[in-house]
Amino acid sequence: MSIQVSTSMRSNYCGQLNESDIGRRVKLAGWVAALREHGEHLAFIDLRDHTGIVQCVVDGLGDIHPEYVLSVAGVVRERPQGTENDDLPTGRVEVAVTELEVLSTADPLPMPIDRRSEVDEALRLKFRYLDLRKERMQANLRLRAKVNTALRRTMESHGFVEVETPLLWTPTPEGAREFAVPSRLQPGNFYVLPQSPQIAKQLLMVGGFDRYYQIARCLRDEDLRADRQFEFTQLDIEASFATQEEIHSVVSDAVLVATAEAVDLDVDYPIKISWTEAMDRYGTDKPDLRFDMPLVDLTSLFSSTTVNVLKEKETVKAICLPGGADWSRSRIDALVSRAVELGSKGLLWMKAVGSPEGMRLDSPVSKALSNSEMEGVIMLTKAQPGDLIAVIAGEYGSSCRILGQLRSELGKELFAPTGYRYVWVVDFPMFEGYDEEGNLVPAHHPFTMPNPEDLDKLDSDPLAVRSQSYDLVLNGWELGSGSIRIHRRDIQQRVFAALGISDQEAEARFGFLLQAFRYGAPPHGGFALGIDRFVAILAGEESIREVIAFPKTQSGADLMTGAPKPLSDRSLKELNISLLPPRKR
């Protein structure tokens, strides 16, 4: 697909010239990427635009410096034999310049912007507009645009309608901390920026927009991380009269289409596992399934053991590390201290040694291991000679979690996994546990529909209630989550009651939503996909800052603009805001 970009200032992009253009007169515009001067009558200018670089030949350089913006006109010609450059896509041709105009001069840059140079991130952020000229950022942001387009197109093809929702929303104290916006017209009152369009999109369902989507900005005033910024972007979806499976199907389609277009790879359809299985087998609700290395349960094997550290534990679990038997003592010690750091009392290791027929286990507790225990461990972990078995014993939940964390860290080392493995994690528990005041804490949000089969446990055994909520996981990253919502007032009331939210409080916080549900709310559910994370994975980046044009630092600063900054007294007065004395930090 070719797009017409020719204008009066340029006929072609620099990086797209090739042998088929030989003899053509072209006009280019771009930045000076490099200069090579050879005496008075021969010089080379590497001219760069976002498509790449082409060599321009001039008779004498004049006052040209790196990063000047030039307009050049000339004829594309074949390079003289022996001077071709196979490292450049344009390396078989060059432009013999006949006209050259400096459109803009440039001071020496405060940092290099070539592909090789690593520059301190603070400097990159201060001069982000220069950083954006780099190949890496050009590729990442253009990839992001491609993903957005693919997602939009897929949603449209499924009959979803894009609707915008307000940025100035109402405070609904719950979940993430909200950014507040003072109202000038109603002094003392505040809007908040939406942490997500959750409630708005449910109201759209009541309003009859049965298939809604939006590429929506969400804002949360929480601490920043490599994978979290104050503001982030979601593909936000909600559908009426849809089952969980139908929502999974649409979302799966969207991410697979986007993946195919972004990285030119056909990727397996997401598999589906239950939350319980994910926790039990991988020790996390966001497993990286590019490698298996499952958690193996050894509890019953060691139920009557004489090994002290495994004796009378709620759970004994293990993972088998291929080739780990060769690890040095210090590497194994590091593994043990990592487990302790993660909250384990310790970690027991066993080296599988010998031949496949006569395998035995070398371990600090070898002497205490019975033959049947040794055989059982080998059989259950499917260990091969040369493997290292890491065993953790203790309480079920934390043993799974710690071993799961080790699995994910070691898996990256041992398997160097590549590619893309999507997985739906379903049947999350409705509640995570209890807070300090003894109230249940929702695992997703308070509008999540319980699994109908578990409805009668809401009061008797709430922690056993499964919800109709689900996460989409890619390569160990949580890409997004969603749920079927409660559309019946009676169920909503029961859930609020379980959460310790009184009728009065519910009315104050979500009254408008509850009222809306009195007038015919269709069954509905939805999903939200984190686009920053999605694009970062597809771009092979460790941090979402690399796929955001103007990100903030960990302390929430914009190093380029200097935000946040004090507001003038005049602005404060207009907003009817007075400041407390500066808080000590």
Place this chain on the structure above:
RNA sequence: GGACCUGUGGUGCAGCCUGGAGUGCAUGCCGGCCUGUCAAGCCGGAGGUCGCGGGUUCAAAUCCCGUCAGGUCCGCCA
């Protein structure tokens, strides 16, 4: 709120552990030479609040305390 890592000419590093003159490397910048280079090459030159403040010491980039900034993580993110 907490833990850890980093901060040295414009940029990227080494030097710090084991205190002794701002010493070095690479790159960029300025000037000169150069007609086939391509991260051009060669010659010459300029460029420093060793993040900031305090302390120890005859002497601090180096040791100690504090602080600021950037990063990774825990808490937090329904």
